[in-house]
Each structure stands twice: as structure tokens, then as C-alpha cells.
Amino acid sequence: MSDSADIKGPVVFTRHGVARGIRTALPLVIGTFPFGLVAGVISDQKGLSWLETLLMSALVFAGSSQLLALELWAEPAPILAAIIAAIVVNSRMAPMGAALAPWLDKLRGLPLWGSLAFMVDHAFALSAAEQRRGGRDAGYLLGIGVTLWCFWNISVSVGHVLGSAVRLPPGHPLYFAAIATFVAILVPLWRGVRRDFWPWLLAGVLAVLAWKAGLGPPWPLLIGAFAGAGLGAWLELRRE
Amino acid sequence: MTLRPDVLLAIIGMAVATYLCRAGGYALFRALRPPRYVEVVLQHLPGPIFMAYAMPALAAHGWKGWVAAVAVVAVQYFSRNLAAAILVGVGAMAGLGAFEAWFLAR
Numbered sequence: 001m002s003d004s005a006d007i008k009g010p011v012v013f014t015r016h017g018v019a020r021g022i023r024t025a026l027p028l029v030i031g032t033f034p035f036g037l038v039a040g041v042i043s044d045q046k047g048l049s050w051l052e053t054l055l056m057s058a059l060v061f062a063g064s065s066q067l068l069a070l071e072l073w074a075e076p077a078p079i080l081a082a083i084i085a086a087i088v089v090n091s092r093m094a095p096m097g098a099a100l101a102p103w104l105d106k107l108r109g110l111p112l113w114g115s116l117a118f119m120v121d122h123a124f125a126l127s128a129a130e131q132r133r134g135g136r137d138a139g140y141l142l143g144i145g146v147t148l149w150c151f152w153n154i155s156v157s158v159g160h161v162l163g164s165a166v167r168l169p170p171g172h173p174l175y176f177a178a179i180a181t182f183v184a185i186l187v188p189l190w191r192g193v194r195r196d197f198w199p200w201l202l203a204g205v206l207a208v209l210a211w212k213a214g215l216g217p218p219w220p221l222l223i224g225a226f227a228g229a230g231l232g233a234w235l236e237l238r239r240e
Numbered sequence: 241m242t243l244r245p246d247v248l249l250a251i252i253g254m255a256v257a258t259y260l261c262r263a264g265g266y267a268l269f270r271a272l273r274p275p276r277y278v279e280v281v282l283q284h285l286p287g288p289i290f291m292a293y294a295m296p297a298l299a300a301h302g303w304k305g306w307v308a309a310v311a312v313v314a315v316q317y318f319s320r321n322l323a324a325a326i327l328v329g330v331g332a333m334a335g336l337g338a339f340e341a342w343f344l345a346r
Contacts, residue, residue, distance in 0.1 A: 086254040204295035
């Protein structure tokens, strides 16, 4: 049985769904705000103006790839290197959109391609959990994405303006908020030992091994994710 | 308030590449209708992708990371409250860090 079969009735896209997404997303800002401050501070140090910094945040809206591009920043701007950084770090998002197909298949035009423009890891994970609970309002995905986008721009701008005054020392506990967010999101994604134990274990172990072997992003993530999901699919199809 | 053309080009290039990542996977899926196995793999992706993200990050934090992660999962499981779970995680890291500093200074 595939998850798409769990969705009863028509998929809708309503203001109510967007509003629910917004309410769900607000606590996530605890995890994204410190990260945005860091991106703003580094952007200032690399010589980007406030306007350039805000444009990058608003148009790219993908923190890890922005940080990687800023690491490589030079004078004049390294256009090709920045684009490659974006592709390498953000390629993980390509399968996320496809995994939300049970909702997205029912949308067209701006709600579809606009929702995808604001999709980030958190929005994907919580939407996947909502979809599995039988949720049918695809506005939820956009509500989470837009909320995180607003606060991302605010945090990066504040980081740029305040500069090193808001710079947290490396190892500050607040940096753990981003990881804690994803650890917490795993809880609603869990569907029980029979379906998830071995796939999740394989994903975690392979990712740690790839990371220990010195592979950079996105390889530990992609290797772990696809090995785990592949095992999960194989176990599920074998049971049918 | 400057906006240099080379910086603007880099930003637009990054934005286009990132949007193609966001929308491209689904666009391909919609156009090609891949075999059922691919569809089932994608439906299994959410858990493994965040395990693969979180486990190396926790390993990088050592024992404190694992203890804090257990606290986060417990709070999320019993309270169903993301804000509480995240704050407990940060608090646990702060507390464990202080404990470690005290223990090493003894």
C-alpha cells in the first residue's frame, strides 16, 4: 500500500491550510533565526551590501548553500562557483518535491509552482507528516514555507546590520537549535518499528560513516537518505 | 546601498539553480510518471533524509549531542510541542556544556 492511497477525498488548497502552516512554522524560527544571523554576519564580512545580502536571502532562501557560497566568495563575485554551490547543496530538495506528489499532483499553476518556490526541509518534513495523517490541505506547505522565508530575511538582515555585535562564539548552545529542530521533526514522521526501524537505522549509520570518511555535503545526506528509503521500499514491496 | 552587477548575477544564478532543485524533481516526476518502485522510495524518503541529516550533526557534538537528542525526542513525543522540544535541546546542550566544563576543571 502506498501512502498516496491514504489520502481520502479531494486535495484542497485553502487560506485555512496556509494559516495552519503559519502557526505550525512559528516555533521553527527558534532554530532558523541564529542560523540567519550567522549568514548575515558572514555576508557583511565578505563585503556584500545590505541590499545584496537581502536579495540573496530572499531569492535563494537556502541557508546552507548561501553559507557555502559566501565561504567561496571573492572579488569579483564568483558567479560559477556560487551556482555550483547552490546545485550541490540544494540537490537534496529535488526528491522532496517529488515525494509530496500526492498533494502536488492535485495543484496547478501558481499554487503548485509557488509552493515549491518556498519549500524548505522543515516545510517538506512537516507536510509529509501531515499528508500521512490524512491531511488534504496543500496550503499547509506554503504557509510553513512563507513564514520561514519572512523570518529568514529578517534574521539575515539583522545579522548584517548588527555585524559582529551579534556574533555567537563557535560551539554556542544556540547553534544546537537547528539540529534539535530536525531531531524533533523525526518524531511525527515515525510510523512504527515494522516500517521504519531498519530503513532509518541504515540511513543514520551510512550517513555517519560517509561523514567520518571525510565526504562533504551533500554526500552523507544523499547516500544515507536513498539507501534508507530504498531499503524501506524494498521491504514494503516484498510484503505485498 | 550598492548593488554590483557581478554580485547580482551570482545571486540570480544561485536563485535559478536553487529553484530548479526545488521544482525540478517534482516537474520530472509529473512529466515522466516513474515506475512504482521509485514512487514507493520517495514515500519512504522523509524519515531517512532527516536521519541522514541529523546523525552526523549529532556525532559531531559527541556525547552531549546524543544526550540532548534523547531529551528532544522525549519532549516532542510527550508534549507534541516543537518549540518546547527545541528549547529543551538548547537548554540541555547549555547544561551539559557547563557540566563538562565544571567536571574538567575539577
